[in-house]
Amino acid sequence: MDNYEYMNKSSINENLICEICKNPFIDPVILPSPCEQTFCLKCIQSNLENHSNNCLKCNKKSLSNTDLKNESPILRNMLGKLLVKCCSCSEENIQRSNFSEHIEQKCPKRIVHCSANDIQCPWTGHFDELNQHVNNCPYEELRNFLTKLINDVRRLDELNQLQINFQTLENKFQQQQNQIQQIENENEILNKQINEMEKFENENQILNEQINKMKNFEIELKDLNDFLQLTNILIENFENKIKFLQENLDEFYLIQIKNETLNELYQKEQIQNDSLNKQNQSLQEQVLQNKQEFEQLNQYCEQIQVNNQQLNQQCLLNNEENNHLNEQNQYLQEQLLQFKQEFEQLNQHCEQIQADNQQLIEQCSQYNIKIDQLTINIKRLETKLYQPIIQSHKIADKSNYQNNQLEEFIDKCQTSLIVNLNGQKINDHDIDIVINTALINKQCQSLILWNNCLTSYSISILSSSLNINTTLKKLSISKNHLSDIAIKYLSESLSFKNSTLKELVLSSNEITDQGLIYLSNMLKINETLVVFGLQDNKITDKSIQYLSQVIQFNNKVIEEISLYSNKLITDISIDYIVNMIRNNQSLKTFWIWDCQLSEQGKYKLQQSIQSKIDFDLQLESID
Incomplete structure (x- = not known):
């Protein structure tokens, strides 16, 4: 209704x-x-x-x-x-x-947002409280400063993007340098091949000179053969003359003297002929050997000519490739020169960016200090603003109050990791004892405050202690009937200073939509909380839709959410919850049974986790 x-x-x-x-x-x-x-x-x-x-x-x-x-x-x-x-x-x-x-x-x-919501003011409240808040809103008073700060942060993001682009261009330049180095290495290999071809040409020239010498030797050999033939003709003539002399015995005596002379000449000629025959035989053997060597040289020359022809073709191809590489090298040299000019400009621009970036970092550091101071001032202003509410719950003569039984109970806890105060009837008088004994002295990591009598005053004191606590990891405040003001105190404490609390359980407290809106705004900022329990409260579809959008778009750390036994959650919220489950990457567990969900709504939720791995969705079984 x-x-x-x-x-x-x-x-x-x-x-x-x-x-x-x-x-x-x-x-x-x-x-x-x-x-x-x-x-x-x-x-x-x-x-x-x-x-x-x-x-x-x-x-x-x-x-x-x-x-x-x-x-x-x-x-x-x-x-x-x-x-x-x-x-x-x-x-x-x-x-x-x-x-x-x-x-x-x-x-x-009706629930409205502050007019300074565009500069991150988290206030939401009733319309009749808006003017009072706006008049005292620290964000509105600091609008010019915060607007300038947001613009500076945006400019810093742009400078970071520009630095990324510069790094990309520098990588591209390095790739071009590597490519040029590769081309130079290939060019060096081609030059070595050209030098080897020149060596082959020199060897070929030497072989040609040897072939010319062989040709000259053949000419000399031919002259010697002609001379030998002439000598044989002379010997034959001498033999004919001797034969003629023998036939003419009458003239023998007359020519005996001449014959002796001729014999001597003949002997000399015979000796010379033997020598020539030996020389001729030696020359023939040498000629035969030279012919064999000549044939081998011819074969070797033919092979050299074939190799030379192949090398010439390869040289032509290499020359064409070398010309192409030279052209490409010239183009790359021009491009390298252009890149160097651009790189110098980028270096100058980068130096200017780095100077601006350093200046912005210094300004941001100063801004962070100012923001911390402003946050403290805001806390003080809000404390003054809500002081009448707190004063109405303060206990008179509190300084003399003691609860020895509670202190002994906490001291007797077996371990400092968990302090379980379930059903101890803790009230506003006892909250300081709990803080001093459990949080400060024992430095417990888990504090359980189920079934007690805590009010907004107790929660405000506990929230203030969380600002300086560095050990508490789990806080469970269930079945205490907390008001929205108490939830507001707790949400503000977890929005700023606390960085250790990982689990927060607020079940069975009759928390309304306004309380969940406070907690949702806290989840926009908090980067530590991973477990969030809000089962069995009085939240409706309106605040569930708001929580789902916050988890979908603004929170990247939450892992577990419990919303079961909230009777006012219906199918109206299903689409928002489905989008939250599908788009949030950190959420692993979601419990929502015992709510007013139809079978169709449950089916949609089950379909939303089909693409998720090891996702724990707990709801009633579908009929």
């Missing part, structure tokens, strides 16, 4: 009352013939889902949502004219059809 109550409910015509919820119809629908009964749309849908699909009256005809027809406009107008009273501001005689306009635009108790 919306946040209103009916004026003189007993006088409302009973024909306008739903038989299921016993309240005037909301979105009335009529059942088909023959029953033709009228019910609220949600009432009849819930009845059909949870019980049966048969008609509620005759229990005969099977029904579905398509069988439900809207009631007549006359009945809707009558219902819209019913007078209601706003539960927030107590304004009376509001027509029910105008209540939405009242709660959104006119109600002085």
Whole structure:
């Protein structure tokens, strides 16, 4: 039901009352013939889902949502004219059809944000408190300063992006340098190949000279053969003459002297001939050997010519590739020169950026100091602002109060890790004892305060101690009936200074939407809390939607959320919860059973974790 109550409910015509919820119809629908009964749309849908699909009256005809027809406009107008009273501001005689306009635009108790919300002011409250807050809002007073600070942070982000771009360009320049070095290495290899080809050409030239010498030797050999033939002809002539002399014995004596002379000459010629024969034989052997060597040289020359031809072709190809590489090298040299110029400009720009960045870092450091001081001042101002509320809960003559039994109970705890004060009836008198003994002296890591009598005053004192505590990791304050003001104190403490608390359990405290909004704003800032328990409270879809959006967009550390046994959570929040589960990467556990969720809503939740690994979703089983 919306946040209103009916004026003189007993006088409302009973024909306008739903038989299921016993309240005037909301979105009335009529059942088909023959029953033709009228019910609220949600009432009849819930009845059909949870019980049966048969008609509620005759229990005969099977029904579905398509069988439900809207009631007549006359009945809707009558219902819209019913007078209601706003539960927030107590304004009376509001027509029910105008209540939405009242709660959104006119109600002085409607929830609004501070006008300085754009510069991170976390305040939310009633509309009638807005002017008082704005007049004292420290964020509004510091608007110019905070706006300049936000702009400086944005500029710093831009400078960081520019530095990343510079690094990318520098990497690209290094790649170009490596490519140029590779081309130079290939060029060096080609030059070595060209030098080897020049060596082959020199060897070829030497071989050609040897071939020329062989040709000259062949010419000399041919001359010697001609001379030998001539010598043989002379010997033959001498032999013919001797034969002729023998035949002519008569003339023998006459020519005996000549014959002797000729014999001597013949002997000399014979000796010379033998020598020539030996020389000729030696020359022939040498010629044969030279011919063999010549054939080998010819084969070697042919092979050299083939190799030379291949080398010439390779040289042509290498020359073409070398020309191409030279052109590419020239292009890269030009590009390198251009990159060097750009790199020098970027270096100058980077030096200027680094100088500006250093200046901004120094300014940010100064701003952080100022922000810390302003935060302290804000805390003091808020303490003064809410001091009348706190004063109403203060205990007179508190300095003389003692609770020896409580101190002994805490001291007897077996370990300093856990201090369990469940059901110890702790009240405003005892909170200082708990802080001094459990948090300061024992430095416990887990503090359990279930089933006690804590008020907003106790929570304010405990919250102040959390600002300086560095050991407490788990805080459980369940079943204490905490007010929204108490939740506000706790949320503000965990929004700023505390950096150790990892688990916060606030179950069964009757926390309302306003309290959850305070806690959600805390989760926007807190980067330590990983477990958040809020089961069995009085939160509705409105604050659940806000919490889901905060977890989806603003929190990156939360791992476990418990919302079970919150009877006012319905299918209206399902889409927001589904988006939160799908888009938040840190969330691993979500418990939401025993709420007013339909089977379709539960099915949507189960489908939302299909792409998640080891995600723990706890809800009732689907029928």
